[in-house]
Ligand SMILES: CNc1ncnc2c1ncn2[C@@H]1O[C@H](COP(=O)(O)O)[C@@H](O)[C@H]1O
């Protein structure tokens with residue numbers, strides 16, 4: 001019996017891996033392989049910049065609270081400061097998503113300035129783009145169409161009869177909640193300048209306990225006036241005023257939507273703003289107490305546009321296939337058709353508009 005159960009789980013996982021998938025909420029520095037982080041940490045240890053023994057267990061730790069997650073990001077950012085490392089992690093992250101049959105990826109990252117390394121926000125993004133161009137064994141097609149449903153190109157046949165895997169990639173530039181209005185504006189202007197190079201829009205993220213919505217609003221309003229697409233991390237911690245203000249702003253998508261008051265929940269559902277669902281991230285950071293009470297079920301039931309995403313596959317040791325398997329086993333197991341419905345709901349719903 002146990003053997004049968006095990007086989008069932010394995011079959012479900014194989015199916016989740018083989019299925020073509022769409023990933024719309026993945027942070028670059030949160031998706032780095034542990035092996036790469038360890039290698040970079042060892043390197044900096046040898047140069048005497050950090051103490052490897054102090055950071056090894058931080059990288060390998062599995063269960064992390066929200067506070068620990070953001071401490072880990074501070075460490076990861078120390079390990080990935082130079083251009084060549086940014087290029088390398090981008091290449092690896094895209095290869096990893098392509099390996100599990102992600103066919104459309106919106107990758108997000110915060111452009112960073114680092115005078116010591118001669119890095120500007122622009123050169124950071126250039127390093128990311130170079131990473132996209134240096135992916136091996138997979139055709140990377142840059143897209144500048146934010147996923148508002150127009151992703152039919154995903155199923156178009158490969159050119160020149162090529163049998164190589166193909167992945168469509170768009171970049172979202174993130175504003176970190178620690179930034180100033182001027183710095184947020186700089187990121188928006190950069191995204192506009194680089195629109196034709198594969199920048200699909202703007203994301204607001206960062207430690208949700210920090211910063212004020214009003215700081216970022218001018219830059220986000222400017223972005224929207226200029227026709228940019230916007231997705232916001234919304235309701236990751238309890239902050240009802242901010243959630244209301246974000247819904248009033250009417251972004252093109254939101255991430256998480258965990259801690260909403262009833263009035264905001266009703267408003268979200270009538271707004272049909274698509275929600276990026278990150279199951280493992282929400283439970284690991286204790287934003288949601290357990291999978292079975294996750295708002296995924298409510299939104300799915302209401303046929304609200306949702307999309308299953310990883311958030312930080314490296315930090316939370318997950319993959320998009322794992323997230324689908326988790327969704328299936330919690331909300332639909334063992335009926336594959338139900339899972340299919342979950343998978344493609346977002347796309348079909350938006351195409352119908
Ligand atoms: C767990 N939930 C989360 N909530 C909010 N922001 C998050 C996040 N996970 C990641 N980030 C944001 O993404 C950055 C890392 O990638 P990049 O350096 O931009 O590539 C983090 O520093 C944080 O700002």
Ligand SMILES: [Zn+2]
Pocket residue numbers: 025027205233255311
């Ligand atoms: Zn996120």
